Amino acid sequence: MSLLVGVLSLVLSWDRLGQVLYAVCAGLAVVVAVWTVRLLVRHAWYTHRLSCFSKPPVDSWLKGHLGKMKSTEEGLLEVDELVKTFKHSCSWFIGPFYHLVRVFHPDYVKPLLMAHANITVKDELIYDHLRPWLGDLLISNGEVWSRKRRLLTPAFHFDILKNYVNMFNTSTNTMHDKWRRLVADGTTTIEMFDHVTLMTLDSLLKCAFSYNSNCQESTSEYVSAIVQLSDLIIDRRQNLLHHWDWIYWKTKQGKQFKEALSVVHRFTRDVVQRRRALISQQRETETKAPRRKKDFVDIILLSKDEDGHGLTDEEIQAEANTFMFAGHDTTASAICWTLYNLARHPDYQEKCRQEVTDLMEGRDGQNIDWDDLANLTFTTMCIRESLRLHSPVQAVTRKYTQDVALPGNRTVPQGTICLVSIYGTHHNPTVWTNPYDFEPQRFDPTNTDRSSHAFIPFSGPRNCIGQKFALAELRVVVALTLLRFRLAPGENPELGSRSGGIRRLPQLVLRAEGGLWLQLEPLPTPTMDTPQAK
Numbered sequence: 001m002s003l004l005v006g007v008l009s010l011v012l013s014w015d016r017l018g019q020v021l022y023a024v025c026a027g028l029a030v031v032v033a034v035w036t037v038r039l040l041v042r043h044a045w046y047t048h049r050l051s052c053f054s055k056p057p058v059d060s061w062l063k064g065h066l067g068k069m070k071s072t073e074e075g076l077l078e079v080d081e082l083v084k085t086f087k088h089s090c091s092w093f094i095g096p097f098y099h100l101v102r103v104f105h106p107d108y109v110k111p112l113l114m115a116h117a118n119i120t121v122k123d124e125l126i127y128d129h130l131r132p133w134l135g136d137l138l139i140s141n142g143e144v145w146s147r148k149r150r151l152l153t154p155a156f157h158f159d160i161l162k163n164y165v166n167m168f169n170t171s172t173n174t175m176h177d178k179w180r181r182l183v184a185d186g187t188t189t190i191e192m193f194d195h196v197t198l199m200t201l202d203s204l205l206k207c208a209f210s211y212n213s214n215c216q217e218s219t220s221e222y223v224s225a226i227v228q229l230s231d232l233i234i235d236r237r238q239n240l241l242h243h244w245d246w247i248y249w250k251t252k253q254g255k256q257f258k259e260a261l262s263v264v265h266r267f268t269r270d271v272v273q274r275r276r277a278l279i280s281q282q283r284e285t286e287t288k289a290p291r292r293k294k295d296f297v298d299i300i301l302l303s304k305d306e307d308g309h310g311l312t313d314e315e316i317q318a319e320a321n322t323f324m325f326a327g328h329d330t331t332a333s334a335i336c337w338t339l340y341n342l343a344r345h346p347d348y349q350e351k352c353r354q355e356v357t358d359l360m361e362g363r364d365g366q367n368i369d370w371d372d373l374a375n376l377t378f379t380t381m382c383i384r385e386s387l388r389l390h391s392p393v394q395a396v397t398r399k400y401t402q403d404v405a406l407p408g409n410r411t412v413p414q415g416t417i418c419l420v421s422i423y424g425t426h427h428n429p430t431v432w433t434n435p436y437d438f439e440p441q442r443f444d445p446t447n448t449d450r451s452s453h454a455f456i457p458f459s460g461p462r463n464c465i466g467q468k469f470a471l472a473e474l475r476v477v478v479a480l481t482l483l484r485f486r487l488a489p490g491e492n493p494e495l496g497s498r499s500g501g502i503r504r505l506p507q508l509v510l511r512a513e514g515g516l517w518l519q520l521e522p523l524p525t526p527t528m529d530t531p532q533a534k
Ligand code: HEM
Pocket: 137, 138, 139, 149, 322, 323, 324, 326, 327, 328, 330, 331, 334, 391, 392, 393, 396, 397, 457, 458, 459, 462, 463, 464, 465, 466, 467, 469, 470
């Protein structure tokens, strides 16, 4: 800057330089004034259009509800209060910048989640930081999304999912072997998230890429990179300055993110390229390759749209990255909270255990098969109730390119960010009796009088493509765990009774502050000493 001024002063006289600086400052002042007026007019416009929604009191007219957004136990308790007070929806603003409608009642959730894909936009406030890592599936809109979704859907067909059940058994067995070793060495209280996250990554890698990472037993560069990326994304969200790319990429965290990203991208690129080469080699030589069960990469490599076009290698890599991201933490969270809820309710735990024991009676070994899943009725009810009470994903956001009508003559103006609160809907006392209690009977299959959008852990119709996969894995892991271990609530050994009980931690997925600790008591295995999947 000083160099520039020096050069200019050689060329211009001091008088002239003064005039130029004055003109620059005046120009800047006009730009700032126009920007501020535009912002205030926009703020007034949104305030007027959103006046049909109740607005909770704000700390100041400028900051709006900024101070109320907390990713802590207290933040969740405030949502409970909001839901009790406003019952279905309310409006929020964060400074004059963001205007939100928050909804937490099925009648309000439904029109938003059912709106046509052509008018629905995934709000970039939440998803933009994921873009360098993930493909467009989680983020894309309209026709682009519909085409990709059609091409990816076959990877989650029942016939394919059946093959994955064996991988779930194998990965769970590895985790349980580790638990047994820990208990034999005198550790009885275990932090669940660390163990279960590695297990879900292990099984996803087997299902998606037929890749045995052995990540539960030894360090895997790829798995460590995924865990690091997830942590860095949470970190970035919490630091407002890091929201701007040009700042973030210069920070230590930004550089770590890029390094981890290159590990992940190199891995998926290699898998996809090698697999495509293998498939075309088999076609050319018409080799009858030994029959290998198809995995996710095979299926999307072979998938074609109506015009006979498939996905490019880059698109497949991006989708594979999305599956790894969207599938591991969410499922791990669901498994951990289900085990936690069963640990806190020994009667339900025993009922589930009895169901699994009955199922396995007379069998040689302890493998849960695909056909068994439909017979785990009560266990599935407990899993669903846990997904309600401790939903892994707290909320999804959307924007619309047209106004959307809601009940009570309310309208969501186009461009407004809609925060569909899964947590709020699942804890709404006008929808659920005793919403804070764990009551699996709510999900008795004969109970059909619930609104279609009261239970939305996987969001609405533009929903989670992996939900059947997740529910199958949940049932296998929960069933095998109850067969082999008795669970009780535990305490972080470093804090003991000072831990003061569980405090929920809503990050990308719902976790627990300081970890989720459970006591494990191994149960005798009547049929086999070291169970292995078939
Ligand atoms: C209990 C476990 C899971 C929960 C609670 C969950 C929840 C969700 C939710 C709420 C969404 C909607 C996000 C949005 O609309 O903004 C979503 C989308 C998605 N999920 Fe899951 N998920 C789980 C497991 C999985 C698994 C195992 C996979 C893959 C193997 C997966 C892959 C995806 C993908 C690819 C999307 C984007 C779908 C699209 O936009 O078309 N999820 N998930």
